[in-house]
Amino acid sequence: MALDAGRIEKQIIHAGIQGAGCSIPAEVEGGDFFDFIPLGKERLIAVIGDVMGKGSRAARHMKDLRAIVHTCAGNNMPLLTMMEQINERGGKQLRLARSFATLCLISYEMYNARLISLSAGHPAPLAFSGNKSRILRVKGVALGLLESYQGTEPDTVSLAPGDVVLLYTDGLVEARNGQGQTYGLKRLENITLANSCQNAIQLRDTILNDLFTFTGRKQQRDDVTLVILKRGR
Amino acid sequence: MSGLEVSVNREKDRTILRVAGELDFSNINQLQQEIERQETKTIEIDCSALQFMDSSGAGLLLSIARVLNQQNRILEITHIPEHIYHDLDIIGVFRVLESFKASRPTGGN
Numbered sequence: 001m002a003l004d005a006g007r008i009e010k011q012i013i014h015a016g017i018q019g020a021g022c023s024i025p026a027e028v029e030g031g032d033f034f035d036f037i038p039l040g041k042e043r044l045i046a047v048i049g050d051v052m053g054k055g056s057r058a059a060r061h062m063k064d065l066r067a068i069v070h071t072c073a074g075n076n077m078p079l080l081t082m083m084e085q086i087n088e089r090g091g092k093q094l095r096l097a098r099s100f101a102t103l104c105l106i107s108y109e110m111y112n113a114r115l116i117s118l119s120a121g122h123p124a125p126l127a128f129s130g131n132k133s134r135i136l137r138v139k140g141v142a143l144g145l146l147e148s149y150q151g152t153e154p155d156t157v158s159l160a161p162g163d164v165v166l167l168y169t170d171g172l173v174e175a176r177n178g179q180g181q182t183y184g185l186k187r188l189e190n191i192t193l194a195n196s197c198q199n200a201i202q203l204r205d206t207i208l209n210d211l212f213t214f215t216g217r218k219q220q221r222d223d224v225t226l227v228i229l230k231r232g233r
Numbered sequence: 234m235s236g237l238e239v240s241v242n243r244e245k246d247r248t249i250l251r252v253a254g255e256l257d258f259s260n261i262n263q264l265q266q267e268i269e270r271q272e273t274k275t276i277e278i279d280c281s282a283l284q285f286m287d288s289s290g291a292g293l294l295l296s297i298a299r300v301l302n303q304q305n306r307i308l309e310i311t312h313i314p315e316h317i318y319h320d321l322d323i324i325g326v327f328r329v330l331e332s333f334k335a336s337r338p339t340g341g342n
Contacts, residue, residue: 053258123323145325
């Protein structure tokens, strides 16, 4: 099977921010997903998620969860309320199926250039400003594991023009080369810092090319998903 | 296909399952069947020789912990390598296990 069979790419420019993402399933379809959801003219929601398992079963749960995320986002509510509602609706379905999903939500508001994030069992986003990077301080229990969402308060970061925020699934940093070494968070941070002057689409493609160079385009066992958000200059 | 080896050591009221290799989507049934064969009150999963666990592995352990908890039995996950511990911690596995523990019925077996 080709390494990028089933690959999905999306990009957006909305509310003064550029978004670009890519998801590459390990099989024809997978449990990873990402979306950009514009709300009015001033707000953008970005979401990335990973449903337990692989293949068509994970993909089915992922589609259900995506629909719930879109419904909840459409109500234009605070991020924490949105996560609580997603867990309430989507978590129950996942629990019944003995599954769970990780999810990271981002809300960007143009009027104050503030980016707010929350996580349910998902790796925290990375924020890049100039030559510095930091991992946002968000942590919570994955959807479907507990009846109510439990996690930290949202983390907020003010984005200066040109700043970058990166979301990813574990399949990216755990991708392996022929020697069994993993791509790793450090390499992801370094390639992003070295190319943070690129626009979101270019940066996404640069990171993926670096991943393919590292893995030698070896077929991976987990889905790989990456989302770049970049504030316009 | 990833490799998983499970060795079983029974003590008085405890079974220790030592898992080695990689626990993932392709072999979780192997571990599930081995756990379901055990009848002791406590089942310990010794992860010291585990190199990798994916979300399906985490899901299996939580599912087994939930069932054993309802039976007033205990699942202990021990000697977890640091990189696997980190992944399980992000998912919230330990917080969920704590919630099971808090809801465990008292008395019984």
